[in-house]
Every structure is written in structure tokens, then in C-alpha cells.
Amino acid sequence: MEEATMKHNNGSILCSIAPPDLLGRLAVEGTPKQREAAVRALATSAAIRSQRAVMGRINRQLRLNIGQMIGFAVTPERRLTVYDNQHQGRTFLPGVQMRGWEEPPVKDEAVNQAYDGSNATYEFYRDIFDRNSLDGAGLELISSVHYGVAFDNAFWDGAQMVYGDGSGRIFQIGGLTRSLDVIAHELTHGITELTAGLIYSKQPGALNESFSDVFGSLVKQYSLGQSAADADWLIGGGILLPALGTALRSMLHPGTAYSGDRQPGHMDNYVDLPDDNDPRNDNGGVHINSGIPNRAFALAALALGGNAWDKAGRIWYQALTTRLRPNSQFKEAAQATVDLAGTLFSSSERDAVHGAWKEVGVLS
């Protein structure tokens, strides 16, 4: 058989006859009730996306907190909304509103878990870093649950968190919204997007992933009142099928979380993969090589002692929000955290952070 060449969209007219998305179709062809619901959902989705695209661009270009900008209203109160995607997909995001801020729990456990996890993450950033939501100005936290059918993933789509139910073949059913560190991981992608803007590819992408793991783990540790020494340093513990493994990642011992875990814990084992949309290559190994900065953080936190959010967390937070750029590499991130440890604390903290990056082979 002849192997067809991998094709990309060349703008041919054939692509324009692909079936229109479900909402668009319902808005035109549905019953009056369907049309009303579809138009409302389309308007919500478009408003969220355009607002966030503009905010993100301005934040990154001007390095400003949105609250500093004239003309933008700062919301002092938190805003948090959970939607039900009703097992559809991208074209039905966010879906049907299920629970807004300060509304009582609903019958759907996934909705309540997404609500509570977002709220705990909001409170962590507010209490520890004096940050009002993702943009520092009270941006509404939007989550959609029940994405797709038996969907084995959770992601950040540039505007909101999205959670599948899990299929019971990789993730335990209901596991993704049950995991506070997964929720905090996804929300931190929003902060990264609005601050450093680390591109999602190769080393900047692995740093992007690592910052989400770092703050995902810190939100969990904070909620449990755990010190660095007491923490398990696992991401997504207990949400994979037990036959696959105990967690998605181990920050302290990368490569040991599940059977087939390819994460390295040292630059000697860095996995150099192309960023070519091949599912095997993970955007250039972003979930693989994040093991290296993850281990550096865990080692630094253990060396600094106490609660990881007090010193190590503050250093990493400052690096993410004030020092790093879209194309930052591991070495730049390492040097930024070393410098910040000295500035925010003292030379002993500086040496501890340097030692952690040295142990994973990023600094010498």
C-alpha cells in the first residue's frame, strides 16, 4: 500500500464543506428552544474567548496587572462558574451553566468538585501570593465538566478549564475533578498564559507544565496543611487505574509514577523530541522533560524546609510572574529562581536553590 503524505490544511474548498459545528447548526436549524439555547451558549463562549484573548495579549506585552490599566473594571469579589458540556465537545463549550458563585451545591458531584477545587485554588493564590484570580484582577474562573464521551483528559483551552469524565480505561471514572492538584494544575496554566506566556513546546513547554505541577502540588499541600517533608510530591495520585500506576507524575522521583513513565530527573536523560503534532511526541516532550524542573523544585523545597509555599513557592511564583518570557529555557528559569532566592531571602536560600538545579544537571 502506498503511504499518503501527511497533509495540512491548504485552504482548499473541500475543507469548507466539513459539517458545521453543532451549536452553529442548532442556532440556524434547531427548534425555537434549541435555537435560543444555542445562541446563548455561542454568545457566552465568544464573549469569554474574546475577553481573554485581549487580556492575555495586553498582560504579556505590557507586563501589567490588569488592575493597573485604566478602563478595565477590577472585580474585588471572586467569580466562579461551572458548566456542563453534556458529553459533547469543543463546539459546545462552555455548555449549560450549572453553578455560579455562592450558589448551593447541586446534585452533580463533578460540578461541585470543579467548583470546590477552583475555589480552593483561588484562595491559595489570594492568601499566599495576594493574587486576585488568574489575571490578578478577579477574572471569572470558568470550568466545564462532562466534556466529550468517557473523555480521558482535562485541559486549559486558553479561556477555561475543561474536564472529561474518564473512561475507566486510563483514568478512573470521575477521577479528574476529584483531584485538587489536577484542578490547580489546569488553573495555573491560565496564570502562566497571562504572565510569562511560556510557549507550549520543548523546554518552555516543559517549564509551563512544571509550573502547573509545582502550584498544583502546593495547592494540595496547603489544603492538607502539609510541610515539604510530609508531602507525597505526586500529581494526580489515585486517579489512574491502579493497574497503570499510582499517579500521573512524581515530582521528587520522576519516572516512577506509573508503568511506562518516561520522565527524566536529570539533564543527562533529557528526551529531545520534535514538536510536530505527533501524539507520541507530546509537543516536544512537555510532559516528559517537566520531570527535571519538577525535581529541582521538590529538592529546593525540601532543602529550604517548612511549608513549601513559604519560600520555594514564593521564589517560583516570582520567577513565573516577573522574570520568565515565552521562550525561556531551563537554564534561564534556574538562574531566575537562584537570583530571586537571594533577593527575597538570603544567601543560604540562594545556595539551596542553586544546589537543587545543580543536582538535576541544569546548573553547574
Place this chain on the structure above:
Amino acid sequence: MRITILRGGGLPGIVARTELDTAALPKTAAKAFASEVARANLGECPAPPTANPWPDAQLYELRVEESGPVINVRYTEQSLPESVRLLVAWVDGRPEKVESIET
């Protein structure tokens, strides 16, 4: 006809493989399979490259082998057409599918 769906990236970074072969299907399901594949327009409308990938979004590769040329296309969660999502969901719903994790 045989379809192989690879899903990778995503929050776990795990690569999952799902395969389905016409030979394993009852006659009516085999017909429906062919019609789902045709409706997905895999060869005609492949994925555009994605400039700003969504963090943790899945990457998809679909490979269809039959008597003609092999169709092999890649999508991101952002670029996955609704017709292809429906095909993936149809395959996922078949008890005859074979699933494995790539390591």
C-alpha cells in the same frame, strides 16, 4: 478496512492506541463503520497546524488502511473537526475495538 487512533499528550502524557478492523464487526456494523469513516472526510480535510496549542489538550493521529492509499492525519483538540470527533466516539463505542497503551 482498519482504523488506528492514537491519542497522546494530554494531562498524563500517556499515548493510548485504539484499533478497529472491519473483519471483527458484524455486517451491519461494518457498513456503518465505512459510512462513519467516509463522513469524517479524513483525507479531504486534514488538520491545520496549531500555532498556540492548548495546554494539556490531546493530540490525535488517525490512520485508515484499506485497499487504496493509507490515510494518516493528525489533529489537535483545537483542530479536531466535529465529524472526526464523532468517528472517534463511534469507534470508542464498539466492543470489538482493541486498546493498548504505548510505552
